[in-house]
Amino acid sequence: MDVTSLIVFLLVGAIAGFLAGQIVRGYGFGLVGNIVVGIVGxxxxxxxxPRVGLVIGGGIVGAIIYALIGAIILLVLIGLLRKAA
Known part of the structure; x- marks a missing residue:
């Protein structure tokens, strides 16, 4: 992975994490937290x-949508775990 790919990967993670924070909770976890949530998402x-049959096209927009869906799932799971504790 070269530097450009790493920057794009981090940027997609930050965008997806920020958007997921806005959708699910109304706020994000800060820049580093958003990047982590987006990447893990x-x-x-x-x-x-892909296991449930949902495949989104390639490109940066597709990557952001994929990461956004995963980040939303992750934030919902984190929210459920916080309520259970």
């Missing part, structure tokens, strides 16, 4: 969505 979506 993208990994989660990359694992779950």
């Amino acid at each position: 993208a990994l989660l979506a990359g694992f779950i969505l």
Whole structure:
């Protein structure tokens, strides 16, 4: 992975994490937290969505949508775990 790919990966994670924070909770976790939520969400979506038959086209917009869906799932799970504790 070169520097450009890493920057794009972090940028997609930050955008997806920020948007998921706005949708689910109304706020984000800060820049680093948003990047982490977006990246973990993208990994989660990359694992779950193809298994249920949802495939989104390529490109940066597709990557952001994938990461956003995964980040929303992740934030909902975190919210459920916080309520259970």
